[in-house]
Amino acid sequence: MEGLGNIIVCLKVVPKPEEVKFNPETKTVDRSKATNEINPPDKNALEEALRLKEKYGGRVIVVSMGPPFWEPYLKLAVAMGADDAVLVSDRALAGSDTLPTTLTLARAIQKIGGYSVILCGEESSDGSTGQVPQGVAEWLGVPHVTFVSKIIEIRDGKALIQRTIKGGHEILEVPLPFVAAIELGANTPRFPDFRRKRWAEREFKPKVWSIADLGLAPEEVGFKGSATEVVGLEEIKPPERLKKVITGPPERIAEELAKAILEEL
Numbered sequence: 428m429e430g431l432g433n434i435i436v437c438l439k440v441v442p443k444p445e446e447v448k449f450n451p452e453t454k455t456v457d458r459s460k461a462t463n464e465i466n467p468p469d470k471n472a473l474e475e476a477l478r479l480k481e482k483y484g485g486r487v488i489v490v491s492m493g494p495p496f497w498e499p500y501l502k503l504a505v506a507m508g509a510d511d512a513v514l515v516s517d518r519a520l521a522g523s524d525t526l527p528t529t530l531t532l533a534r535a536i537q538k539i540g541g542y543s544v545i546l547c548g549e550e551s552s553d554g555s556t557g558q559v560p561q562g563v564a565e566w567l568g569v570p571h572v573t574f575v576s577k578i579i580e581i582r583d584g585k586a587l588i589q590r591t592i593k594g595g596h597e598i599l600e601v602p603l604p605f606v607a608a609i610e611l612g613a614n615t616p617r618f619p620d621f622r623r624k625r626w627a628e629r630e631f632k633p634k635v636w637s638i639a640d641l642g643l644a645p646e647e648v649g650f651k652g653s654a655t656e657v658v659g660l661e662e663i664k665p666p667e668r669l670k671k672v673i674t675g676p677p678e679r680i681a682e683e684l685a686k687a688i689l690e691e692l
């Protein structure tokens with residue numbers, strides 16, 4: 428295995444939060460009219476992976492489970508410096524909760540093989556469960572570290588990892604291979620290389636795998652393979668501002684304001 432071998436980055440494409448709508452009938456997220464982006468902390472995970480590659484050697488491979496329209500975002504990751512990208516895409520995956528999602532990602536990582544470090548973002552901006560990194564680690568039977576702000580060093584088959592805790596951070600020693608969930612803002616993701624971007628857009632093709640390629644049956648994924656079901660969905664709108672202007676001498680304004688606050692309590 429050269430350097431760290433395969434450094435895996437789990438990358439999700441998410442609709443911009445402000446453009447997401449909910450479909451109350453199917454109780455699913457309606458992304459059809461939203462513009463998409465790479466889930467922001469996943470860019471931090473990719474940057475961390477690229478830095479590890481530069482320091483220790485290895486190959487950075489991006490893995491996604493999602494629909495075919497995610498391909499351009501995988502190409503963007505390659506333009507940023509990833510060596511390869513795998514998209515697991517299959518209609519049977521629709522409706523998967525985190526259980527089949529993590530199973531599918533873990534199977535894809537096992538198929539890639541030769542991995543030492545698996546990096547995820549800390550949380551997606553749409554599903555926001557923060558369960559995927561731990562789930563992937565459990566299926567693979569490897570340790571995982573959450574809220575990672577920095578991978579300090581990798582030496583003698585172990586990594587020194589800095590993770591954020593309330594009021595500070597702690598440093599953990601973890602044996603390879605491991606999964607780490609990288610915090611949003613842990614680093615500054617690099618811009619895609621212009622020439623590499625053009626090459627990736629025109630020539631690079633991510634590997635596209637179906638569930639059959641991963642030895643998974645349709646009942647293990649999707650709604651059937653999920654342990655949870657969305658049974659209710661409610662949109663919470665932020666309260667409207669009253670837009671009331673209080674005028675007069677300062678004492679009267681203070682009095683009116685205090686009265687208005689008390690009424691709201």
Ligand SMILES: Cc1cc2nc3c(=O)[nH]c(=O)nc-3n(C[C@H](O)[C@H](O)[C@H](O)COP(=O)(O)OP(=O)(O)OC[C@H]3O[C@@H](n4cnc5c(N)ncnc54)[C@H](O)[C@@H]3O)c2cc1C
Nearest residue numbers: 437492522524525528547548550551554555556557558559
């Ligand atoms: C009952 C149920 C039904 C659902 N049905 C649908 C549906 O029909 N369509 C739909 O789009 N979603 C659906 N979801 C949401 C879907 O399960 C989650 O989006 C998915 O499991 C990932 O969870 P998350 O977004 O909370 O990821 P988090 O755990 O918050 O993400 C953390 C990190 O894990 C990695 N990661 C997460 N997801 C992926 C991925 N797909 N590929 C690669 N890396 C990833 C990223 O690095 C990310 O930063 C459903 C959820 C439930 C509970």
